[in-house]
Amino acid sequence: GDSVTQMEGPVTLSEEAFLTINCTYTATGYPSLFWYVQYPGEGLQLLLKATKADDKGSNKGFEATYRKETTSFHLEKGSVQVSDSAVYFCALGGSEKLVFGKGTKLTVNP
Amino acid sequence: EAGVAQSPRYKIIEKRQSVAFWCNPISGHATLYWYQQILGQGPKLLIQFQNNGVVDDSQLPKDRFSAERLKGVDSTLKIQPAKLEDSAVYLCASSFFGTVNDEKLFFGSGTQLSVL
Numbered sequence: 001g002d003s004v005t006q007m008e009g010p011v012t013l014s015e016e017a018f019l020t021i022n023c024t025y026t027a028t029g030y031p032s033l034f035w036y037v038q039y040p041g042e043g044l045q046l047l048l049k050a051t052k053a054d055d056k057g058s059n060k061g062f063e064a065t066y067r068k069e070t071t072s073f074h075l076e077k078g079s080v081q082v083s084d085s086a087v088y089f090c091a092l093g094g095s096e097k098l099v100f101g102k103g104t105k106l107t108v109n110p
Numbered sequence: 111e112a113g114v115a116q117s118p119r120y121k122i123i124e125k126r127q128s129v130a131f132w133c134n135p136i137s138g139h140a141t142l143y144w145y146q147q148i149l150g151q152g153p154k155l156l157i158q159f160q161n162n163g164v165v166d167d168s169q170l171p172k173d174r175f176s177a178e179r180l181k182g183v184d185s186t187l188k189i190q191p192a193k194l195e196d197s198a199v200y201l202c203a204s205s206f207f208g209t210v211n212d213e214k215l216f217f218g219s220g221t222q223l224s225v226l
Contacts, residue, residue, distance in 0.1 A: 043217035100152030
């Protein structure tokens with residue numbers, strides 16, 4: 001079945017460091033791919049999405065490119081801020097159902 | 111715009127007791143989802159409603175879990191009797207049409223359940 005594998009956390013970075021959170025997927029068909037973010041005490045919210053191969057989703061300085069050849073959708077940000085501290089979930093839209101990865105907790109220290 | 115409302119925020123019960131969670135989706139959203147998020151795991155879909163009909167409940171443990179959305183608006187998820195492994199955050203989400211590949215889901219803050 002459809003599945004998503006994210007890099008294990010937690011990840012701790014200093015402010016202005018470069019961030020990569022790896023995500024790979026297994027799916028039949030051509031799902032859309034998503035990154036959702038969960039800030040402390042809040043619900044999940046969509047960060048960015050890509051609907052087909054080679055699409056790049058971007059928002060708030062974060063980017064991810066839909067790579068069909070490597071079945072990956074890695075999340076990147078060039079310079080993280082303390083306010084980016086949150087849990088990040090990679091997800092795919094398969095068979096009209098969102099399948100989530102386990103989440104990666106990011107802590108950014110000043 | 112009001113978001114997805116859930117209550118209670120926290121609930122602590124003993125095993126074999128019953129518990130109910132309530133969700134009010136964003137106005138106009140036809141699709142409502144209940145997810146279970148166990149600590150250290152991603153959210154898992156329990157049940158999906160389209161208006162007041164069930165679209166997918168394949169992962170709902172029907173021997174103890176039940177959910178309803180009688181008027182196609184707010185929804186209640188019930189567990190009876192609860193087990194220790196039901197300890198989790200229960201998330202409610204909604205969207206306009208339920209086409210997950212084309213639209214985003216809006217999530218509530220969740221209900222954190224602890225079963226002792």
